[in-house]
Amino acid sequence: xxxxxxxxxxxxxxxxxxxxxxxxxxxxxxxxxxxxxxxxxxxxxxxxxxxxxxxxxxxxxxxxxxxxxxxxxxxxxxxxxxxxxxxxxxxxxxxxxxxxxxxxxxxxxxxxxxxxxxxxxxxxxxxxxxxxxxxxxxxxxxxxxxxxxxxxxxxxxxxxxxxxxxxxxxxxxxxxxxxxxxxxxxxxxxxxxxxxxxxxxxxxxxxxxxx
Amino acid sequence: xxxxxxxxxxxxxxxxxxxxxxxxxxxxxxxxxxxxxxxxxxxxxxxxxxxxxxxxxxxxxxxxxxxxxxxxxxxxxxxxxxxxxxxxxxxxxxxxxxxxxxxxxxxxxxxxxxxxxxxxxxxxxxxxxxxxxxxxxxxxxxxxxxxxxxxxxxxxxxxxxxxxxxxxxxxxxxxxxxxxxxxxxxxxxxxxxxxxxxxxxxxxxxxxxxx
DNA sequence: TGCCGGTGTAAGTAAGCGCTTACATCGTTT
DNA sequence: AAACGATGTAAGCGCTTACTTACACCGGCA
Numbered sequence: 117x118x119x120x121x122x123x124x125x126x127x128x129x130x131x132x133x134x135x136x137x138x139x140x141x142x143x144x145x146x147x148x149x150x151x152x153x154x155x156x157x158x159x160x161x162x163x164x165x166x167x168x169x170x171x172x173x174x175x176x177x178x179x180x181x182x183x184x185x186x187x188x189x190x191x192x193x194x195x196x197x198x199x200x201x202x203x204x205x206x207x208x209x210x211x212x213x214x215x216x217x218x219x220x221x222x223x224x225x226x227x228x229x230x231x232x233x234x235x236x237x238x239x240x241x242x243x244x245x246x247x248x249x250x251x252x253x254x255x256x257x258x259x260x261x262x263x264x265x266x267x268x269x270x271x272x273x274x275x276x277x278x279x280x281x282x283x284x285x286x287x288x289x290x291x292x293x294x295x296x297x298x299x300x301x302x303x304x305x306x307x308x309x310x311x312x313x314x315x316x317x318x319x320x321x322x323x324x325x326x327x
Numbered sequence: 328x329x330x331x332x333x334x335x336x337x338x339x340x341x342x343x344x345x346x347x348x349x350x351x352x353x354x355x356x357x358x359x360x361x362x363x364x365x366x367x368x369x370x371x372x373x374x375x376x377x378x379x380x381x382x383x384x385x386x387x388x389x390x391x392x393x394x395x396x397x398x399x400x401x402x403x404x405x406x407x408x409x410x411x412x413x414x415x416x417x418x419x420x421x422x423x424x425x426x427x428x429x430x431x432x433x434x435x436x437x438x439x440x441x442x443x444x445x446x447x448x449x450x451x452x453x454x455x456x457x458x459x460x461x462x463x464x465x466x467x468x469x470x471x472x473x474x475x476x477x478x479x480x481x482x483x484x485x486x487x488x489x490x491x492x493x494x495x496x497x498x499x500x501x502x503x504x505x506x507x508x509x510x511x512x513x514x515x516x517x518x519x520x521x522x523x524x525x526x527x528x529x530x531x532x533x534x535x536x537x538x
Numbered sequence: 539t540g541c542c543g544g545t546g547t548a549a550g551t552a553a554g555c556g557c558t559t560a561c562a563t564c565g566t567t568t
Numbered sequence: 569a570a571a572c573g574a575t576g577t578a579a580g581c582g583c584t585t586a587c588t589t590a591c592a593c594c595g596g597c598a
Contacts (some may be wrong), residue, residue: 128483130544132544134546135576143476145445146445146446147445148359148361148443148446150359150361150362151361151446153584153585153586155584155585155586163545163546164545164546164547165544165586165587166545166546166547166587166588166589167544167546169586169587169588170544170545174586175586175587175588176578188396198380203444208442208461227445230441230442231359231442231443231445232359232442233504233505234356234357234358234359234372234438234442234504235357235358235359235362238597241505244505245505245507248505248507269528271521271524271525272521274378275518275521275522275523276525278494278497278501278522279525279526280496281497282365282493282494282495282496282497282498283489283490283493283494284493285493285497286489286492286493286496286497287489287493290459290489291445293445294444294455294456294459295452296456296459300391307486307489309490310482310483310487311486311488311490312492313482313489313529314486314490314526314530315525315527315529316529316530317480317529317530318524318525318526318527318529318530319525319527319528319529325516341574343574343575364554364555364556365555365556366554366555366556367558374575374576375575375576375577376557376579377554377557377559377575377576378574378575378576380557380558381574381575385557386556386557387558475546511558
């Protein structure tokens, strides 16, 4: 009566594998990579520690597998065409809303990246840089298209993308990562609207603004 | 020939104390709190490990002393009056420049805060929240004053402060913390100018913008 | 039926950790 | 000259860590 508990085997990526990954994601994000022990991960996942090492050759490989399995950017990219057809400020608000949703969704991933990127220079940095570059390029293409349509001024679309991202990301970081909720009011929609109003006024073409 | 090396005693905060603090600051920021051992800190500081524990009762207290000894905000605040007398966009650029200088100066401190804030909820979070709130309020007061002078539109100055900070901080974070230098060009001044141009256009009063 | 893959328990390894103790040394102060 | 305070060396304590080995079990499949 000491053996397995009847969990079905479903191939290499069965539920045990997944359970370990998800549990480790949560623990790494709250306690840090060094702060979460393999004993603790196994215990919280409801498995034996030795089982963890049968699925992952080392703790480090477990971390790497966790950090390389998120790909939320395609969904963000796919939304750009729809946003292009909205009125400009409305488009900005909905893009910011989508970005914020996505960031909240991958909150643990972001937290680990931010905390661990110093320690493990090559692997994590490459993944994170790829994510950021891709994100910036996505938003830059949005601004570039609107510039060609004459809606926007003649700023550099890549810097605009960075500014847009900076505003939204820092809001996310302070509210979600640093637990600084309700800084002014618990109204996320209001914050986004205020931010995007400033950003929209700063980027529309002068002639469009005067209309 | 095994004893002290002739370092002068200068009171409770002598050079040994400082050396430990500075070395630990650097190591905590690159390897994380858990990743940097007291042995390693002592070795890099050129002292015996036991000396470290004579200066600091525990590793945790060492971290706390490191994180509570920075106070760069007064300098940032003191610059606001001068900025108020500059043309608006020029003022924004110089404020952003000052903020960026300050962030670079306390880079290690910020890195530790970002990485460790999850693990040690109360102490660090309190210090960091105080820092951020104070920073936001400083910039909000700048916008509030210019609104009263009629230079700016009628946006909420606190959200504007957050947007301003977000743009600058994310630029700093990506360039300095994530080592993503030369994203487009190695010209920090150009980036700030582009950012502040957008921000200025987004916040000036309509009548002032049309002039 | 018998094997096999995945899991469990139990025990243990070598290394590193934060931190302590005991004692020697050296410069300064009294 | 003697005491003192800050530092050094050396050893080690108790504990945790990532990771391993050996063996038992159990369900599904040939």
